[in-house]
Amino acid sequence: MHPVVKKLIAQAGPFLGLAVVIVLFSLPAETREFFLTFHNFKIIFTQTVIVAIGALGMTLIIVSGGIDLSVGSTIALTSVVGALLIQRGWATAAVLATVVASGGLIGLLNGAAIAGLRLTPFIITLGSLGVARGGAKWLADNQTVNYDTSAINGWMTTANAFDRTLPTGVWIALALAALTAVMLRQTVFGRYIFALGSNESAARLCGVPTARIKIATYALAGCFFGLAGLFQLSRLRQGDPTVAIGLELDIIAAVIIGGASLSGGAGSILGSMIGALIMSVLRNGSQQMGWPTYFQEIIIGLVIIVAVFLDRLRQGRAAS
Amino acid sequence: MPAPRLHLTGVAKAFGATRALRSVSLEVASGEVHALIGENGAGKSTLMKILSGAHAPDAGTLALDGRPYAPASPHAARLLGVAMIYQELTLAPHLSAQENILLGAESARLGWIDSAESRSRARAALAQLGHEHLDLARPVAAFSIAERQIIEIARALLTPPRVLIMDEPTSSLTPPDVEKLFTVIARLRAQGVSIIYISHFLEECRRIADRYTVLKDGETAGSGAMRDATIDLLVNLMTGREVKDLYPRRARTPGAIVLSVRAAARVPRLRTASFSLRAGEILGVAGLIGAGRTDLVRTVFGLDALDAGEVLVVGSTAARTTPRNRWRAGVGFLSENRKEEGLMLGLPLADNLTFTKLRSFGRYGWVSRRRQHTAAERWIGALKVKCRDAAQPVAEMSGGNQQKIALARLLEHPARILLLDEPTRGIDVGSKAQIYCLIGDLATSGKAVLLVSSYLPELLGLCDTIAVMCRGELSAVRPCADWTEPELMRVATGSG
Numbered sequence: 104m105h106p107v108v109k110k111l112i113a114q115a116g117p118f119l120g121l122a123v124v125i126v127l128f129s130l131p132a133e134t135r136e137f138f139l140t141f142h143n144f145k146i147i148f149t150q151t152v153i154v155a156i157g158a159l160g161m162t163l164i165i166v167s168g169g170i171d172l173s174v175g176s177t178i179a180l181t182s183v184v185g186a187l188l189i190q191r192g193w194a195t196a197a198v199l200a201t202v203v204a205s206g207g208l209i210g211l212l213n214g215a216a217i218a219g220l221r222l223t224p225f226i227i228t229l230g231s232l233g234v235a236r237g238g239a240k241w242l243a244d245n246q247t248v249n250y251d252t253s254a255i256n257g258w259m260t261t262a263n264a265f266d267r268t269l270p271t272g273v274w275i276a277l278a279l280a281a282l283t284a285v286m287l288r289q290t291v292f293g294r295y296i297f298a299l300g301s302n303e304s305a306a307r308l309c310g311v312p313t314a315r316i317k318i319a320t321y322a323l324a325g326c327f328f329g330l331a332g333l334f335q336l337s338r339l340r341q342g343d344p345t346v347a348i349g350l351e352l353d354i355i356a357a358v359i360i361g362g363a364s365l366s367g368g369a370g371s372i373l374g375s376m377i378g379a380l381i382m383s384v385l386r387n388g389s390q391q392m393g394w395p396t397y398f399q400e401i402i403i404g405l406v407i408i409v410a411v412f413l414d415r416l417r418q419g420r421a422a423s
Numbered sequence: 424m425p426a427p428r429l430h431l432t433g434v435a436k437a438f439g440a441t442r443a444l445r446s447v448s449l450e451v452a453s454g455e456v457h458a459l460i461g462e463n464g465a466g467k468s469t470l471m472k473i474l475s476g477a478h479a480p481d482a483g484t485l486a487l488d489g490r491p492y493a494p495a496s497p498h499a500a501r502l503l504g505v506a507m508i509y510q511e512l513t514l515a516p517h518l519s520a521q522e523n524i525l526l527g528a529e530s531a532r533l534g535w536i537d538s539a540e541s542r543s544r545a546r547a548a549l550a551q552l553g554h555e556h557l558d559l560a561r562p563v564a565a566f567s568i569a570e571r572q573i574i575e576i577a578r579a580l581l582t583p584p585r586v587l588i589m590d591e592p593t594s595s596l597t598p599p600d601v602e603k604l605f606t607v608i609a610r611l612r613a614q615g616v617s618i619i620y621i622s623h624f625l626e627e628c629r630r631i632a633d634r635y636t637v638l639k640d641g642e643t644a645g646s647g648a649m650r651d652a653t654i655d656l657l658v659n660l661m662t663g664r665e666v667k668d669l670y671p672r673r674a675r676t677p678g679a680i681v682l683s684v685r686a687a688a689r690v691p692r693l694r695t696a697s698f699s700l701r702a703g704e705i706l707g708v709a710g711l712i713g714a715g716r717t718d719l720v721r722t723v724f725g726l727d728a729l730d731a732g733e734v735l736v737v738g739s740t741a742a743r744t745t746p747r748n749r750w751r752a753g754v755g756f757l758s759e760n761r762k763e764e765g766l767m768l769g770l771p772l773a774d775n776l777t778f779t780k781l782r783s784f785g786r787y788g789w790v791s792r793r794r795q796h797t798a799a800e801r802w803i804g805a806l807k808v809k810c811r812d813a814a815q816p817v818a819e820m821s822g823g824n825q826q827k828i829a830l831a832r833l834l835e836h837p838a839r840i841l842l843l844d845e846p847t848r849g850i851d852v853g854s855k856a857q858i859y860c861l862i863g864d865l866a867t868s869g870k871a872v873l874l875v876s877s878y879l880p881e882l883l884g885l886c887d888t889i890a891v892m893c894r895g896e897l898s899a900v901r902p903c904a905d906w907t908e909p910e911l912m913r914v915a916t917g918s919g
Binding site for chain 2: 306
């Protein structure tokens, strides 16, 4: 096969998956009328925002050869922080900055522990998964944190079916995805993340400051997780310390479906975004088909396995 | 006269275009210690893999006690009585000595381990070696290297071996442990076991072996009784090849000292090394694999920390010795381990070429792909690298072309002091010749080169000065003209 064709197929893989899923849900009589409508896709996009923003951070981490299991807990913790700050009457901009920074702080601590203690990211973030969840419950006094109202509440609304615009959250996610994609491809920091994930010893041999890059990667990803926490708050309109349990698995699945390698060195923001979208479309379509939730879970589970298997077939062919 | 225990004639084996073995003959009597000698790459490993059942030969006949011998797997070879003790021990460190000895051959009834019988079988195997005192319940990780080797040999005794192959068994042993191992070997010989003893240490071979076979370039170069052989004879058999005109020789006048190393040491392999490297000089470091040469260059480059001594890079003011600071001071390193440490295989060759100075390909932390590719294309042309374009992942290229990329990284940087560890390992002759030319040109243009190599003709052909590393100690640096291949081999094997 011509190398350019091969490359096109490799790039288009996740897109093809998304197209197949959309077509499959557009055909049945039950969903034909509703599925392919602007309003439905507005819902799908909005439902994707939290996983998509989480997947931005997770892509950086997975490309660098790491993993972060504490994302769900971080989202819960930062959303509780946001709710408490709104309760105390902080300005929206200050809430935004503080919530993002607190996510960044958790990431910084994760990264510092991984680089400093030389333990595997799996262990460290498995620990911080518990710590952050417990911290969220402690901060929230083990109940939901309620507040009157906030400008943040409007960022994720899809209430008005006739409004032809997308909510703020979707635009922010899109803008951040574009910025992160460029950062990953076109900056020294981005290339170093790839180097770290591809071969850490070789990166060190080339003079890449591996410990610093690792810490910075987890810290930046933490900022994304903090922002995802804020959108979680916007969606629920209250700070709930028990929210987003297991969400890290959805986020990791989005990144993997998007073509990233769990062993590091490969992955793209565009792929991860498509991956997040595929999962949302599957959920939305299954609901419209009237399938029970356990059925959705089974389908998404199988899609992850099939996607990664197809990916390996494709790469195996590319290598030979 | 009875048939020999093991008899090989005309054994050949090729991997792709590489003919690892051309025609090897080997005859080992029962109850004999047979030394198998040869330089790195002479074909010893391939031959051992054939004997232990890991590879099948392309041609030739093999006979064990007069019967055709063609094991389908290492397990089949074990059952036929041919066992191998690898250089890198193959024990499971968390399991106990007993569990390791019986691994895969447990005494069990219906899947339940019979512990009393297991213990007595493991104990009996150790007793055969005179080491029945070892604590069977202790995890293997808690034993010394020498004790682990005993455990490994005990494992081989479980199925009574007819031929025991030992690959470099003394390379990581202290002298007293070597004596203990020799006692074990003598016991096994007395029990009628044939032992094929592979070692670079010729003095050891002369002490322990009854007979020898020398391999050179995949052929049997000679064999005979050890008591008739001198070290000189063995060395000549190992190295007696003609040196082709691969090596450019040009007159050079070395300049000022740029790198100075004083009594550098790093536990466990590097005991002491001192030398000075001048601009425009190629200094070769000869020695056997595992002698501490790689440890030396890695500590000089800051990849590993020094335990004692000092390394001074003239012109460097960096407080800490890290690879990052070394590159800043103009020191470049080419790893012997291209795949695991040298290159980021999944990434484009342009990235691999430019990672040491990525910041210079743009401003404010941005990288210009175009400028990166321009730089890469220059080296692709200059070094005749075969590739699709600068964006091609290194993994898709051949070994020789990968090595050119790894070397071009030092040229692009550009490094003024080049630490090259086995720069031509595992690459084709064409690429080799090119790399030799390049190294010669670099030195002529005033760069300082430290060249570590196991291939003696390469060192003698390229270097201005050579020092030899033996068991962690670096010899004095002498001009290249003062060295010959046998002399280098004598010092490297600790028999000079």
